[in-house]
Amino acid sequence: MRFTDKTVLVTGGTSGIGREASLAFAREGARVIFTGRDAVRGEAVAAAIASSAGEGMFLQHDVADEQSWIETLAVIGDQYGSLDVLVNNAGIFTHGPIENTSLEDFQEMWKTNVNSVFLGMKYAMPLLQAGSGKGAILNVSSLSGLVGHPDVVSYCTTKAASIMLTRVMAIEAGPSVRVNAVAPGPVWNELLERAHEGQNAEEMKSYYRESQPLKFLGDSSDVSNGILFLCSDAARYITGSIFRIDAGRGAD
Amino acid sequence: MQEINSNLPLKGLVAVVTGAAGGIGLACAEHVVVAGATVVMADNDVKRGEAAAAVLQAKYPAQAEFTALDVTDEAAWNKLMDDVVSRHGRVDILVNNAGVCVPARLQDASFEDFKRMTSVNVDGTFLGAKAAILAMRSSAAEGEPARGAIINISSIAGQTALMGVGGYCATKAAITNMTRALAVECAERREFIRINSIHPGTVRTPLTEGIYGADYFDDSAHFSPVPLKDFARPEDIAAAVVYLASDESRMVTGSDLTIDGGFTAGIAGEF
Numbered sequence: 006m007r008f009t010d011k012t013v014l015v016t017g018g019t020s021g022i023g024r025e026a027s028l029a030f031a032r033e034g035a036r037v038i039f040t041g042r043d044a045v046r047g048e049a050v051a052a053a054i055a056s057s058a059g060e061g062m063f064l065q066h067d068v069a070d071e072q073s074w075i076e077t078l079a080v081i082g083d084q085y086g087s088l089d090v091l092v093n094n095a096g097i098f099t100h101g102p103i104e105n106t107s108l109e110d111f112q113e114m115w116k117t118n119v120n121s122v123f124l125g126m127k128y129a130m131p132l133l134q135a136g137s138g139k140g141a142i143l144n145v146s147s148l149s150g151l152v153g154h155p156d157v158v159s160y161c162t163t164k165a166a167s168i169m170l171t172r173v174m175a176i177e178a179g180p181s182v183r184v185n186a187v188a189p190g191p192v193w194n195e196l197l198e199r200a201h202e203g204q205n206a207e208e209m210k211s212y213y214r215e216s217q218p219l220k221f222l223g224d225s226s227d228v229s230n231g232i233l234f235l236c237s238d239a240a241r242y243i244t245g246s247i248f249r250i251d252a253g254r255g256a257d
Numbered sequence: 258m259q260e261i262n263s264n265l266p267l268k269g270l271v272a273v274v275t276g277a278a279g280g281i282g283l284a285c286a287e288h289v290v291v292a293g294a295t296v297v298m299a300d301n302d303v304k305r306g307e308a309a310a311a312v313l314q315a316k317y318p319a320q321a322e323f324t325a326l327d328v329t330d331e332a333a334w335n336k337l338m339d340d341v342v343s344r345h346g347r348v349d350i351l352v353n354n355a356g357v358c359v360p361a362r363l364q365d366a367s368f369e370d371f372k373r374m375t376s377v378n379v380d381g382t383f384l385g386a387k388a389a390i391l392a393m394r395s396s397a398a399e400g401e402p403a404r405g406a407i408i409n410i411s412s413i414a415g416q417t418a419l420m421g422v423g424g425y426c427a428t429k430a431a432i433t434n435m436t437r438a439l440a441v442e443c444a445e446r447r448e449f450i451r452i453n454s455i456h457p458g459t460v461r462t463p464l465t466e467g468i469y470g471a472d473y474f475d476d477s478a479h480f481s482p483v484p485l486k487d488f489a490r491p492e493d494i495a496a497a498v499v500y501l502a503s504d505e506s507r508m509v510t511g512s513d514l515t516i517d518g519g520f521t522a523g524i525a526g527e528f
């Protein structure tokens with residue numbers, strides 16, 4: 006149990022990688038606060054954590070909204086007094102060539118994918134510093150923050166921004182708080198399945214699997230495993246690192 | 258999703274660790290043993306290597322053994338892998354850790370020293386990876402893809418320039434990109450031999466104490482430019498080796514993991 010007595014906040018915790026990470030932190034002994042916009046899905050995850058005797062609490066939270074961050078962290082501060090781990094996972098994905106992308110679309114993605122990371126680190130830092138002196142922030146970026154993809158201009162740009170936020174904050178937040186990012190390639194989960202709604206799921210899985218060097222299409226647990234490693238004491242000397250979990254996509 | 262035994266993530270596996278007589282290599286050997294693997298500790302220093310292996314054997318009987326190895330000797334690598342496969346039936350993990358550093362500015366470095374680093378750091382990693390990949394293929398079950406994990410210990414000197422160790426930088430950069438090339442080669446053959454690199458910053462080991470002097474690590478001023486204000490211990494690298502060797506990282510190949518306390522994240526200090 007790597008996270009016994011640790012308090013962990015995961016944003017976007019009601020589906021996909023965030024849901025998987027929330028369940029995994031709870032299995033490893035953490036008190037998990039996971040947030041999202043969808044209360045129905047949130048309660049379902051809370052029930053899943055409770056059924057395996059874990060400790061979890063759902064908070065409705067809009068990561069793009071400054072006031073919502075202040076309120077979320079006030080609840081955590083009142084209830085727990087400090088925070089050990091923040092996972093900035095919430096994010097959105099859309100695509101399209103730049104001529105079809107409006108400035109409003111671009112700004113909307115920036116709010117959810119970048120402002121959220123900025124606000125989370127800004128407002129969680131006092132609680133992280135109030136903890137054990139060994140806090141950790143993990144930002145879920147993307148391989149798309151390291152390499153460009155055609156017709157994905159907004160997403161790639163926001164994920165590159167989250168990588169630089171990670172590096173700068175690693176320097177600012179040390180030595181008491183570590184800041185790292187994972188850069189996942191595609192994983193098969195309900196989000197990717199929904200993105201390909203109406204298409205043949207097996208064909209889409211095969212497409213993703215065959216389009217990467219390692220002919221293995223992972224799921225949310227593969228990213229969650231990396232998140233937990235980087236947030237654990239085993240990674241106590243790792244900060245400012247950007248770690249690809251991408252089946253070799255970014256290597257060639 | 259496959260079940261992962263978080264206490265013994267490497268249970269039943271066979272690992273080879275080079276440069277295992279001390280420092281990072283010894284910590285890697287101990288960590289993979291604690292994670293459930295049997296380790297073959299290889300080093301060219303027989304006396305230190307046997308002593309290190311004896312300590313592990315006393316704590317974990319039948320899980321550690323020592324073998325003499327010059328990583329620059331291709332025939333020795335083939336003999337080692339043949340021997341491991343014949344006695345243990347398989348090779349699952351190789352940690353290419355053996356390395357040397359002769360500090361000097363490139364303009365002052367002797368060609369002899371440069372070639373020495375190239376030989377151990379680059380040739381040694383190439384020969385180890387080649388021998389391990391062939392062994393992993395030979396011990397794969399009939400009709401099944403080869404499986405395994407190779408972890409190359411590079412350095413932050415393989416990602417960025419460090420003053421005063423130019424030759425070392427060149428050899429470690431070679432390891433960084435050799436890792437990616439090998440990862441893609443194996444993956445495109447539909448194999449599950451994953452190959453990743455680790456990039457430590459300053460780790461306190463016999464090698465670095467030899468370069469800087471042991472007193473260096475007692476003066477915290479040397480680590481003020483490091484965001485975590487400290488140096489790494491060998492176990493900080495070994496913990497990452499266990500993660501990269503286990504199925505927890507089954508989707509990770511061709512990746513580089515920097516473990517440097519934030520030293521290369523940017524330019525520390527006031528703007």
